Amino acid sequence: MLRNIFKKLKKLADRERPYTKGEHLVENIPLSTNLARNIQHLKEIFQDCSDVVFREYAIGGSKPVKAAIFYVDGLVNTSLLSDAALNPLMVDSQWVNEFGKVNSRNAYKIVKDRLLTIGEIIETNQVNELADHIMTGTTALLLDGSEQALILNTRNWESRAVEEPETEAVVRGPRDGFTENIRVNTAHIRRRIRTSRLKSEVMKIGTLTKTDVFILYIKDIVDNKVVEEVRTRLSRIDTDSILESGYIEEFIEDEPFTPFAQMNVTERPDKVAAGLLEGQVAIMVDNTPFVLMVPYTFPQFLSSPEDHYNRYPWATFVRLLRIVALIIAMLGPSVYVAITSYHQEMIPTSLLISIASSREGIPFPAFVEAILMEVTFEILREAGVRLPRPIGPAISFVGALVIGEAAVTAKLVSPIMVVVVGLTAIASFTIPSLEGAIAVRLIRFPIIFLAGALGLFGIMVALLAILIHLCALRSFGVPFLSPLAPLSPRDLKDSFVRFPWWAMFTRPHMTGSKEPVRQGFSQKPQTPPPRKNGNQKGGGKDA
Amino acid sequence: MLDQGKISASQLSLLLFTLVGSTAMLFIPAVTAESAGRDGWMSILFLSTIFGLLVAWVCTSLGQHFPRENIIEYSPKVFGPVLGHLISLSYIFFFIWTNAIIVGEFADFMIATFLPETPRLVFVLIIVWLAAYAVRNGLEVIGRLNQFLFPLLLISYLGLVVFVINDIKLANLTPVLENGIKPVLKGSLPPSAWRGEIVLMLMILPNLNQPAKGRKASIYAVVFLGIVLTLNTIATVGVFGAELSSHLTFPYFTLADYGQVAIVLERMEALVMLVWVAGLMIKIAMFYYCGVLALARWFNLQDYKPLITPIGIILIAWSSIIYENSRELVELISKTFPVYAFTFELLIPALLLAVAAVRKKRGGSSQ
Structure with missing residues (x-):
């Protein structure tokens, strides 16, 4: 059956797509010397495009040459356009005397070389190309009597200002983020x-x-x-x-x-x-x-740009912390499920008693409890993202509190499970890479299932399967677990730990081996010798 | 070559360590204590290490004779087509048979110690599936996986010794050589059979990226393993005494029960079990890989992957019927297995080497 579906889809895909090359209905035709004809072509192409602006005007004094501009309203800087392309052509062209008067034979050259006061110009003689360029926000300038058209870079459109990126906040470090432009x-x-x-x-x-x-x-x-x-x-x-x-x-x-x-x-x-x-x-x-x-590669999974700006002992500590958080985020609920359902002997007696008493009266096994709470948390998280900004955080906090508190009082879940799930949730947000956090959240569920079915053995099976998968994973030919497996000891300097900058004088082996050395070898700061005119003589005696 | 993946010399070394260590760690203290008593550590440290070195020397010499080929490829060249192919076939049998024993051991161990009510087949299926997944990805991935897990394995092997160090009574190890050298010799047979499992090198040496380093890597592995295994045996016998050690099925595992990390974690055997599952999975994957690769080579296939599922099914079935109960298993691994092991691990490779040297057969080194 699957094969049939695949066959049908293939058939559908093999059908001729009329607009593969470009969306214009016209053939790829060259521009003609006749301005009216060119305008006709472009108007056909831009039929019913209400945002395309067309303007016809004349250049020169006594024997004016006809010209036309096309642009998309909203994508061009109109003041630049009038300063650099309209004004000189319509007004200044009357005073050009050096080469004689502007006429249809020399208009193109004079306009291009002397009149247009704009930075970037492209020339073309194809209607299609011209139309494509107009769509990107440039202005097309067509002149009567010329087979060439000029494309003026007047691009300028409204875009968001540079702001601090919301997904990757840092305490220390630059605050600018990319925009849509x-x-x-x-x-x-x-x-x-x-x-x-x-x-x-x-x-x-x-x-x-x-x-x-x-x-x-x-x-x-x-x-x-x-x-x-x-x-x-x-x-x-x-x-x-x-x-x-x-x-x-x-x-x-x-x-x-x-x-x-x-x-x-x-x-x-x-x-x-x-x-x-x-x-x-x-x-x-x-x-x-x-x-x-x-x-x-894997170290990038756990590194934030901030690690390179903060002092290295702190950066190292934070990275180790993230590994702990990663383990909690991935295994927290499943380890709880496995230990409480299969390996109670591992828990110290006093803790075991408190767990048992907190679980008293809970109708579900730990596994169901865990799945219930995890799904609830994911729903809250998703709702927090989707809700309108002003009410989002409030709703999610309140939701978490109310649901957590109420669920415990109603004896639906045990308080310890709420602690475990809460810890897991917080831990999963410490992973700096957005994509990495998503993956960890996703694989948490199958691990909980396996833990519920086979205990710690199930968790190990899941971990082994994931590990085999990660060992086989490559990113553009580079093994994903690269500095760890295959091991390249030199690159561990910037993985779980962060060496001081003066000690990291090579680039990562897997990506930057072409020019491996990035700085001088030993730049460890030295304490300067005590100054001669300082307080050597009267040390400690200064007034 | 069927598998283009390359492993480095250090990866080979670690693979050989895990290959032998993961099961030997569990069974050897009991098996040696049974025949060699409190002198078991000597059979492991000296005799079986020497055997291991011998196997390593023969295998790497063969590897130098035929740098681009595995045993399935060069045995017909050395012994002629008929005998050579028969020997290749017997190796394929050896790989799969040994693997079936290991899979069975694993399932029984899990049932005996952790999940007594789970059907045996569940464990067999899961471990074979995991190994098949690793084999599918090739030797390169198995090598990396092992490299990644190695620190954990080492911590579980040696960490336990550190935790019980206060309970080791050296009096349990004296007097030394009370009954002469004979029990020590006898006790060294099963561990030697295990140590000789590094014969899998015959299949994976061609995948080494620096073939010249193969010998050094294997020698490191053998010696290091000798030290680690000896420490474990000393710890086990030192804590429990020779008598008790020989009666426990998994003495090293019982040792984990003994140790206590701080107060937070009691009874770490579950954690040791987890690490042991990882090590054993790699071991099974290695044998599985060699079996599949050898069979594919024997049939002259272009790709080894289509054979993974059939051999997996054979493994699952065979491991269920290969022995009846754990007593039979102990008999199997201490009496029957050594015979096979010595044949396949030393005798045939040595013969191959001798004949190849006499007939001056060499594989093209320039390929």
Whole structure:
């Protein structure tokens, strides 16, 4: 049956798609010297597009040359347009005398070389290309008597201001985050890495959305094979739309059947910059603040950019804390279920008594209790996200309290279970990577089932299965558990612990081995010798 | 090669350690105490280590003769097609048969100690499924998995010794060599059979990324294992005495019951069990992998993956009927298994090496 369904779908997919190449109904025709004809073509293309603005005007004094501009209202900076493209052409062109008068033969050259006071200009002689460019927010300038059209970069549209990213807050560190505007985003990176070796290749993906996708990397640090792999995988995507980087992620990941993300997702420019400097490749997608970074390895799963700014003993402590939290988030309820139902002998007697007394009168076995509470918590969490901002947190806190408290009083769940579930919930929010936290939350449920069925053995089975899966997982050819298994001892400096900056003089072996050394070898700060004119003589005697 | 995955020399070393350690740890103190009494540690430290070294030397020498091939590939070259293929087939039998015993051991151990009411088949199914999942992903993944789990294994093997160190009565170990050397020799047979399981190297040496380091890696593994096993035997016999050790089915495991970590966790045997499950899963996966790979090679298949399910089913069925009760199991592993083990672990490889040396057969090293 499945095969039949697959066959039918395949048949459907194989059908000719009329608009694979582009959405225009017209053929790929060249522009003609006749302005009226060109305008006719473009008007046909933009029929019923109420946001496309068309304006016809004339250039020059005695023998004016006809010209026309097309642009999409809302995507262009109209004041720039009138200052740089309309004013000089309509007004100043009358005073151009150097080459004689403007006429239809020399108009194009004079306009392009002397009159247009605008930064970026592209030339084209294809109607389709022109139409595509207009859609991106540029202005098309057509001149009578010319086969070429000018495309002026007047892009400017309303976008959200740079704000602190909400998903990845830090105490110490820069507070700017990516926005939906890809140009602003690349500027964020360029401001941090001011070298021409920082490359950003552009690609357009999506036959309808024509979304800009940037591949950012630092030449000669990055492994060329990874960049090449990113390029080929991106160019293989054949879809009509890319609305968020999540679309791309699922098209290009190594292993599709897994709850674990194989790409780091972030909206922090400092994190992306740090990744690029370690030899990662960033994939930036227009219209979303979330940037993908590959290859993704386990230490990144547990590291926040803040770890690199805080003092290293603290950063190390926090990282170890996160590992504990990860274990609690993943195993908390299941260990409780397993121990209370199968291995009571492991609990010290006094604790056992208090657990038993708190469970007295509870109608469900621990397993049902755990599932009940976990699902309730997930519902509350989801509601907290969906609810309108002002009431969201209030509802979720109150909900948690009321449901927890009421459920305990009504003897539906034991207070210890509420503690366990609460702890698990809090622990799961300490995982810095959003995608990682999601995976952990998801795999918690099967582990609870196995713990309910087989006790600690069930938990071990689940852990082994997950571990085999993680050992086999790769992100763009780099093993996910990379500095741990396969072990590369040098890279442990920035995994569970964080060495001081002066001690981390190499890049990670798996991604940045092309230019492994990033700084001078021993830069451990030395205590300077005591100053001669200081208080050497009269130490402690100063007035 | 059927599996293109590469492992490093250190991964090989750790794999060999887990391969032998995970079961030996559990059974050896009892088995050696039975025949060698309180001198059991000597049979482990000296004789079986020497045997292990011998096996390692023969296997790696064969590996140097045929750097790109496993035993299934070169035995027909050395012994001629008929005899060679027969030997290959007997190795396939050895891998699967041994694995069936291990799977059975595992299931019985789980029933005896943890979940007495769960059907035996559940454990067999689960462990074979896990191993099959690992085998599907190839040797590279098994190597990494083991590398990841190794610290845990080591803590559980050695940590226990540290916890019971106050209870070890060295008086239980004296007098040394009371009954002469003979019981020690006899007691070294079963551990040697275990130590010789590193013969699986014959299948995985071609996957080593630096073939020259194979010998060093295997020697490290053998020596380190000798030390760890000796410590465990000394701890077990030191705490329980030789008499009791020989009567306990899983003396090392009972030791876990004895130790206490602080006051928070009592009776750590459940935790030791967890780690032991992990080690054993890797061991089963290794034998499984070698069996599947050997059979695929023997049939001249392009891929070994289609054989995983059939061999898994054979394993499940065989492990259910291979012995009747735990007494029979002890007989099997202390009497029958050594005979097979010595044949497959030392005799045949040594013969292969000798004949290959005499006939000057060498695998293409330039491939």
